[in-house]
Amino acid sequence: MSKKEIKLLMDQSKKGRKSINLPEIGVKKSDLPDKKFLRSELILPEISQLDLIRYFTNLSSLNYSIDTNFYPLGSCTMKYNPKINEQIASYEGYAKSHPNQTEENIQGSLKIIFELQEELGEITGLPGVSLAPLAGAQGEYAGLLIAREYQKINVMNEKSVALIPDSAHGTNPASASMAGLESVTVKTTKEGDIDIDDLRSKANEKTSVLMLTLPSTLGLFERNILEITEIVHKAGGLVYADGANLNALLGITRFGDLGIDICHSNLHKTFSTPHGGGGPGSGPVMVTKQLSKYLPSPHIIKENSKYKIVSPENSIGRINGFFGSFGIILRAYVYIRSLGIEGLKEISENAIINANYIQEKLKGHYDLASSRHCMHETVLSANKQKLNGVKALDIAKKLLDEGFHAPTMYFPLIVEEALMIEPTETESKETIDDFIETMIKISSLASNDPEKITSAPKNLPVGRLDEAQAARNPILTWKQ
Amino acid sequence: MMEIPNELSYSKDHEWVKIEGNIATIGITYHASDSLGDVVYVDVITSRDNLNQFDKFGEIESVKAVSDLYLPLGGKIMEINEDLNNNPQYINDDCYNKGWIIKLEVNNLDEMKNLLNAEEYKKNLE
Structure with a gap:
């Protein structure tokens, strides 16, 4: 890596210098539009082609990525992205398919979505799956909207509170606020578990959800998880698990088996799709069978060996234009398929x-x-x-x-x-x-x-x- | 080095209070500003309603995180330190003087009993 600072293009600019010499124009020059429609001056760098190429090539050599160095960025799961994922995602049939094609025209892509839905349902123990959310925070938000919708239809008393441990991911209170819930903080004990007494004193008929990061951001497994889910359920609330740390649980335990009702997972972390440059991400939301009729649309089902696009009965609606980040979904599918159940556990x-x-x-x-x-x-x-x-x-x-x-x-x-x-x-x-x-x-x-x-x-x-x-x-x- | 002036009172949430008559000047302690790191923005609610002791009255943003500010006493916010808009670093450089955040008309000075003196605050930090 060069130690020399790279000068900005504007600072390298020399008046009159050009990247390419165009031939004389063969047509008559026309006047510029009236001045009042023009900006006074548009400052653009004037630079030779060679200097321009060096500028971008040198900048690109400063990129730091998982393919160049170790990346111990906690909570971000910067693991290697196997190149077979990329290779398959670049197959023309997938890369060039369009979400507006007819159902029978994209059966292959729909099959991938359907099968990944099934696999994530099995991995998390929560069989209702939607791959629509485009990022973890959107999966979180979709999860909360599902809880709100369920409670609006089935629960009489007003639910207005999200209980959030002080060790939670920062996106949790933000999602709760967007879903119209008030965040109430639950304390963590010195040993790093949720303070059960504090939770008991705050869980009541107003509790809509408890948002729990598992393992917690302290990197610890919540030892009282069964008691915690029971307390929240008894108070009439649902338990949402932030699955950003799912990389620790594959094949070892499942959210659904712990009494958790809703979770999300970041395909771009646990399932090894590229991230770190701001996207695209993918944050599927998983729910219990009971809640699956509230999932976002579109949802993919299999009927008579055909894949169909449907909207669940009480769906919270669309949360983005199409099917989610399909290229990322495909990479995660390849990753899971190449490792198998035993590989995931390892x-x-x-x-x-x-x-x-x-x-x-x-x-x-x-x-x-x-x-x-x-x-x-x-x-x-x-x-x-x-x-x-x-x-x-x-x-x-x-x-x-x-x-x-x-x-x-x-x-x-x-x-x-x-x-x-x-x-x-x-x-x-x-x-x-x-x-x-x-x-x-x-x-x-x-x-x-x-x-x-x-x-x-x-x-x-x-x-x-x-x-x-x-x-x-x-x-x-x-x-x- | 931990600066905890003797003449001030403190809340467990790391706000300091100076009482003059029924007006309280309020800021955050050196410990708080040091833990937050470089402060980049202070946002105080504009409400002139009566607020209760320990109510949230704003947020403080540093290069590390955003934290809530809590009123050490109940009352009405009378004045906000406008200098902090352009000079949020006052909170890091001089938290007990130039870095004051609000002046409050106090409802009930009896609430002082819920606050700590310098000695108790120091103990609370240990």
Whole structure:
């Protein structure tokens, strides 16, 4: 990676320089429209073709991805995306099919959707599946709308509250608010479980749903899950599981078997479809048989060995234009089919072993958010390092210098100076050891030579950026 | 270094209060501003209604997270520190003076009994 900063195109611009010389125009020039319809000046870079090509080629070489380096970004499940997924997704029959084609014309694509619906239903134990949601947060929102619709029709008293543990994903209260629910926070105990007494005192006839991230953002399995679902059901509410962390549970346990009524899953995390550049994602929603008539449309069913597009009886309606992110659905389908049931279970087992290996090796060097065995991710705290002026942010910056992506930091909010590390199952022991060694080196630098860390990064095209200034006074357009 | 001025009162939610007559000046503590990191935005509700002790009165956004602000005492918001609009860093640099957030007309000074003194607040942090 070049250390040199790449100058913006506008800064490279030289008046009169061109990327291509066009031949003389053979027709008569016409005048520009009236001035009042024109912008006063349109500033465009003037640059040669070679400089332009170098600009974009050099920029592209700065890309950091799972295909170039280790990406221990907690909660984001940055695992390897097998290339066979890409290969099959590029087959013309799939890549060029159009959602407005007639039903009999896209039976192959509908079959993929139907079979993935069935597979996700089996994996989560919640048989009503819709692949329509385009991202995790949309799956979450669809899940809440399903709960609201069910309660509107079947439950007499007003349901207005979403109970949300303080260790939940940040999207949960946002989705609840969009679904017209008031968020009430449930506390977490020191051991990292939901505070059962606090839950009992807050679960009542107003409770619409409990939104539970399982495993929690502390990377822990909720040990009282059966008691929790029972408390909420007795109060007349439903339990929604945020399945963003499903990578820890494949083939080990199923949301439906734990008393959970609704969940979502991120195909772009657990089922290895590319993400990290802002999409496209896919966040299917899964529900109990009882709730399946409220699923979003379109829904795919199989009848007389034909695949049909239907709208469920009490559907909450469409949540986007077509069938969801079909290219992503297809990749997830290929992934599940190439691994099989046993393979899926091994994924979670290896993800859990890798995270625990890191936790065990680093526990003497960093504080742990919890001393319990973790699931697929571990949460460290830089509280010890902070005594020497080295914060989680500084450690993250130093890791960039060492060729690693930074872990998720300052999340979950209930852990001070949090560093959330998720190695996933796809990394080799050598890569993980390399990361551990670097983390240990950083921790010892924090005691002996903290300046080395607080001044990082040094090896990147730009040094420490003023993030606060960028947030306070963002400059969003190029100015001379 | 933990700055906790002796003359102020504190809430468990890390707000400080200075009482002058029946007017309370309110901000967040050094511990809070240090944990939040660089503050980029402060948003106080514009309501001039009577609010209860520990009601939410706004949000504070830092480079790390958005957190709720809670009233340490009940009353009416009389004044908002407009300087914070352009200088949110006052909360990091000088949380007990230039970084004050609101002035409140207090309903009932008896509610002070639900707050902590400097010594108790310090203990609460440990």
